[in-house]
Amino acid sequence: MIHVNPHYQKLQASYLFADIAQRVRAFQQRRPDAELIRLGIGDVTEPLPPACIQALHAAVDELTRASSFRGYGPEQGYDFLREAIARHDFQARGAPIAADEIFVSDGAKCDVGNFQELFATDIRVAIPDPVYPVYVDTNVMAGRTGAAMQDRYEGLAYLPCTAENGYVPQLPDAPVDLVYLCSPNNPTGATMTRAQLQAWVDYARAYRALILFDAAYEAFIRDDGLPHSIYEIPGAREVAVEFRSYSKTAGFTGVRCAYAVVPRDCMAWQADGKAVSLHALWNRRHTTRFNGVSYPVQRAAEAVYSPEGRQQVRALTDGYLRNAATIRAGFQAMGLPCTGGDNSPYIWVDTGRDAWEFFGLLLDKAAVVCTPGAGFGRCGRRHVRISAFNSQANVEAAMQRIAQALA
Ligand code: MLT
Incomplete structure (x- = not known):
């Protein structure tokens, strides 16, 4: 009889980002017309640098x-x-x-x-x-x-x-x-x-x-x-x-x-x-x-x-860092303390409430996906992570929607 590796059975049921993707799919079935903006998983959105292509x-x-x-x-x-x-x-x-x-x-x-x-x-x-x-x-x-x-x-x-x-x-x-x-x-x-x-x-x-x-x-x-x-x-x-x-x-x-x-x-x-x-x-x-x-x-x-590749990569990362600055300033203006976003594409927001509840609120009220900090450990249970990997237009729209949702 084939025996399972018992250590695998200690794991949480699913990997964090797979869990989130599943919740987002359920939301899309409920609200097929909602225009979702994804600031969750750190996946890039801009094309490859021309030098690489x-x-x-x-x-x-x-x-x-x-x-x-x-x-x-x-x-x-x-x-x-x-x-x-x-x-x-x-x-x-x-x-x-x-x-x-x-x-x-x-x-x-x-x-x-x-x-x-x-x-x-x-x-x-x-x-x-x-x-x-x-x-x-x-x-x-x-x-x-x-x-x-x-x-x-x-x-x-x-x-x-x-x-x-x-x-x-x-x-x-x-x-x-x-x-x-x-x-x-x-x-x-x-x-x-x-x-x-x-x-x-x-x-x-x-x-x-x-x-x-x-x-x-x-x-x-x-x-x-x-x-x-x-x-x-x-x-x-x-x-x-x-x-x-x-x-x-x-x-x-x-x-x-x-x-x-x-x-x-x-x-x-x-x-x-x-x-x-x-x-x-x-x-x-x-x-x-x-x-x-x-x-x-x-x-x-x-x-x-x-030389061209270095310039193009710099322009790409500069663009994501501009988004990060927009996100950080937006949450700070809403009175929520943040870290990151200056030398990093991630902003860690202290939501002052349960992370999954805040995730659900942004999804339902703003159609914005973030990552609940609880998925990264106990110390993240009141935080969410916002990713700057998206277009400038989407990041600006997301921040407006979030401001309205939290007003
Ligand atoms: C993340 O969102 O934390 C990253 O995309 C995960 C990864 O790079 O594997």
Whole structure:
């Protein structure tokens, strides 16, 4: 008889965004004429940068000729892309990362979800609250937690992120082995300073812990003093793995391309105290389970770093940041405190009431979809996350409707 993995049965019934999509479908059946505006899931709406489209077309044409045809590529990604990433995203900012420390993939969600596979089941894991649910659910699936107790799992160390601490996770009271950090943050939009990241790097070095640093929203940072990569922090090469994505940067949510950075200095330890290279382990996993991102998509990602590509990506992210400013100003004018939206496409709104109730109110009265903060953790139970990923016209219309609904 086939037995189910019992850890999967600890999970909440459905993944947050699938749950929301189902509620939205039910609303559309009830109100088929309502013109819905989606500020929920962080999915981009604007077309790909022209430089990426050109590169995609050219690469597809190469595949039409036997002389330039390519089959399987290197699992870790083509050198042209890995070198462009190392040079532009890291070395140009003084972060010492080499091309062969980059692993190109089809998404940061998969990478950040899969990376925990390299570690023992009994490590202690710290999770900010609120948090991107993938970090929690993948540890539940791996058997690293006990049962769900209401909105939390036994066995995880939760790090509350609230208005009092500026929505930035503080160092834990009891030692942990693995910690997830995300900056600019999903869902709160809060961005960590150099000093805050340095404190975590120092902590990880002292406890031989590892930081999984999710920098999927790095392209939205505009304050010059803020770090874009954890490797701008001294000592981070030994204790941090970083995840990046072209999804929000260059509109690749449907194209799929991302990468993980695993420095050669990063180690985990055997029971007998012997160090094991995480670069070697991840390479082993990646080459076993993955056959690389398609050639045209990697050429499109490379085009992000061309002079035109950089300008176009900047214009895209500037547009979403203008929407974020509109959303933030709108909620503040309604008297609701907000964070995020300045170096991030997400605005975290303190609604002063139950998050799902507020979600339902915006849906029913304004036909606007947001994301209830409760879906990201206990600390989000009175918040909603508003995404700036939509057209300027839709964002302005949504804010007018919300103002009327709450008047
Ligand atoms: C979100 O809305 O949090 C993101 O779109 C999720 C993701 O990037 O997977």
